[in-house]
Amino acid sequence: MKMSKLFVQTLREFPSDAEVISHKLLIRAGYIRKLAMGVYNYLPLMWRVIRKIENIIREEMDKAGAQELLMPFVQPKELWEESGRWGAYGGELMRLKDRHGREMCLGPTHEEIITSIARDGLKSYKQLPVNLYQIQSKFRDERRPRFGLLRGREFIMKDAYSFGTSQEELEKEYQNMWNAYTKIFKRCGLDTKAVQSDSGAIGGSVSHEFMVITDTDAGENDVFYCECDYAANSNHAVSVLEETNTAGSWKEAQILDTPNTHSIDELCEFLKIPATVIVKTLVYIIDKKPVLALIRADRQVEETKLMNSVGGNDIRIATSGEIEEMMSINGYDAEKGFIGPDGLKEYNGYPVTVVADETVKNMKNFVIGINKKDKHGVGYNWEKDIKLPEIVTDIRLTEAGDKCPVCGKPLKVTRGIEVGNIFQLGTKYSKPMNAVYLDRNGKSQPYIMGCYGIGVTRTAAAAIEAHHDEHGIIWPLSIAPYHAVVIPVSTKDELQMKVANDLYQTLLKHGVEVVIDDRDERAGVKFKDADLIGFPYRITVGKTITDGLVEFKERNSDELKNIKPEDAAEIVITAVHELVK
RNA sequence: CGGGAUGUAGCGCAGCUUGGUAGCGCACUUCGCUUGGGACGAAGGGGUCGCACGUUCGAAUCGUGUCAUCCCGACCA
Incomplete structure (x- = not known):
């Protein structure tokens, strides 16, 4: 293929609307x-x-x-x-x-x-x-x-x-x-x-x-x-559930005033406790049905897992409006930050499903929302003070450092x-x-x-x-649009053009997909385009041709070799034939 | 679908605040010159300024609406 005829328009600048x-x-x-x-x-x-x-x-x-x-x-x-x-x-x-x-x-x-x-x-x-x-x-x-x-x-x-x-x-x-x-x-x-x-x-x-x-x-x-x-x-x-301090220091269940603690951070700060003693309650809408997700507050919910736990197809977190509505339907007056699983029966015409992550199962004397504004329950224990949800499963987002479920080593x-x-x-x-x-x-x-x-x-x-540098694409040989480019530095130099053409024909004859850059452009332009497009092999026919040598370069290496044209051809032909095997 | 931004030549952008002949760089055409990492000079071609309606003697510029595109989020191969 002649570069002068190849349908390609390279741009000097990157497009403004592309990101990756x-x-x-x-x-x-x-x-x-x-x-x-x-x-x-x-x-x-x-x-x-x-x-x-x-x-x-x-x-x-x-x-x-x-x-x-x-x-x-x-x-x-x-x-x-x-x-x-x-x-x-x-x-x-x-x-x-x-x-x-x-x-x-x-x-x-x-x-x-x-x-x-x-x-x-x-x-x-x-x-x-x-x-x-x-x-x-x-x-x-x-x-x-x-x-x-x-x-x-x-x-x-x-x-x-x-x-x-x-x-x-x-x-x-x-x-x-x-x-x-x-x-x-x-x-x-x-x-x-x-x-x-x-x-x-x-x-x-x-x-x-x-x-x-x-x-x-x-x-x-x-x-x-x-x-x-x-x-x-x-x-x-x-991941394997790790051992953490999941017990609060309260001797018995009680209700504490916790004004303006809308986030876990605020609640930890106010009660001077770690997040690991708090049961966090999140409200989701799965296929229009209300689902409460309970998880230890230092962890995040993995929504796909949660969705699968109830056999749903579509999941989203509930809006503040929906939460308020759910509260009033069930006779409460709480807002985000104070939600808890106890007492919420229905919403949207569907019963409320409660799914607990495994992390909450062994928690003791924990803190939990009780659907009362500016109040939390503390020192709670499952069954004694609040019922453990029927569905207890893994709905948490795995984090780096968690233990591998197979061998127990930290995950990366x-x-x-x-x-x-x-x-x-x-x-x-x-x-x-x-x-x-x-x-x-x-x-x-x-x-x-x-x-x-x-x-x-x-x-x-x-x-x-996976394969690029600051100059352009570095195609693996097997999927490159062409295997090689032959660049005569000066199209007006008869010897350069003859050697380049001969090389081009030899490569074609041996099944190499090759482009000859026959454009009357300066060498720099041809090199820039060759790098950008990403031809795996580049053979430059320039001044050294008077000594019988061409310059050979692989796109994925900085090394320049001055070798005989037939040797350059040999390397490319061999590499291309290796691909077929 | 929520939040933010942008639409002016193939690409990248200016002009808009303060309304009055539509511009610059790259790319493209021709000529000269140059030829190892995106040269230079000269002369050209190419745009209903996203679209619609409105304000005005006059709209790329002001107003309203609409469409498109991009980014963040939610969702997904």
Whole structure:
């Protein structure tokens, strides 16, 4: 490819509206252009990167025994009603109507469609297990898209779905995909960590996320990990309960005046006590129902865990207005800071559910809100003074330094970008959608399903987050848009141009994807663009060509080597051929 | 969906307070000169100033509304 013809427009300055480095670099280096909020044009360089990643995924998925197909991007409402997700999915599902008024949606994921395909085609246990996948654009109408390709509304994803006859078969395929994913990300030049996670809206029980560990702001997930193998997303991380002083010094239960102690800090200050002897009560609204969360006051509630503890789909903290309303309905006059679990019966037409974190269970002589303004109960004990809630479980946010649930050593925390995930779905879709096969005994059984996703465009962005410097992108060779660039310093110098052209032709002949920068530009401009775009190899043909030498440089190193053109070609050709293996 | 900000040429911005011919840098075209880390000079092309309504002899500038975009939060691959 001639640089003079390559469709790319590099910018001298970073765009003002980009925040993270991958977004800034993708725009500045001419890979993408924004079309609408969270929707991007993939320009030729970007498309080459995407296809490289897709092909690595294809090769490994096919090798793992999966089969590729392609499902429609626009889907009918009816299938989503069968699974129950038309109602459950919320605003993220982009809904539209066709000219006949029929309701459709843009596919955010394809469990419903693949399940309908399977139930039409897979009638017998003899046909199972099967793993089907596609690589396709998805659309999720995110509340707040951001970070360029890391969190767009439209994005390219590989989604695979497995169908089997037993949990054992599912677990085997789960492991199979785990292994395939490990290879895929490794081939893309990314170090990933598989972490336990919550399965969210997609449902199911066991799930893992593949995270690219990164120091940059773009890592949206907190990942807790241990020197043993344990690793989990913050929404799923658990820890061993540590021993702390959780007993107050009061001899008996009493009510104290605690004026204006709206926060835990103020209450600690006023009573001269540590937060570890206070039971904090938080009011949440989960699927419109009121839920009180009790937790030792030095810890935070992990909302996903809380939501799962009551089987909810949507969670938010209650507003002050709602809290006041709840108080008056139940005959109290307290406000935020003085809420307690005792005596709150109903709100919004639903009974109040109380969920306690494990941290409060062994607390003694503790402080707790009693729904009276400017008063708290102190010296309280469970059962004697106040009833221990029926639901006692882990709803706390894990913190760095907490003890590993596997080996007991302190957990560490880091930021990660989720590039892939694997789920054990079980019968979550096959049962409601009546997707069944006949087993050996001629009996109908729902498929045991799994699903496995990889964010293709996100993987590209994550690769940049992991591999860049102040000059631009440093692509891993396997996913770079081109392997190499040949730069004749002066296009008017006949010898330089001849050697550069010969080198270019040699590389092309050996299957190297190479660009020759034939523009009549100053050397500095060509170097800046080469660094920005991120060609893994750069061969400069300049003055030293009179001694028969060219300059060879790898993008990820500062070392400059003056070597013979044929040696430079040899290095690149060898590296590219290594990739194929 | 709450809080904050911004919309002027492909990109980055000034002009708005105090209404009067729409500007600068980069990019683009042509010519000259230059050629190892984003040179220089000259001459050009490109904008219904987000949109609508209003005030005014006259609106990028003032008012009202609306749309879009970005940031923080909540939510999420």
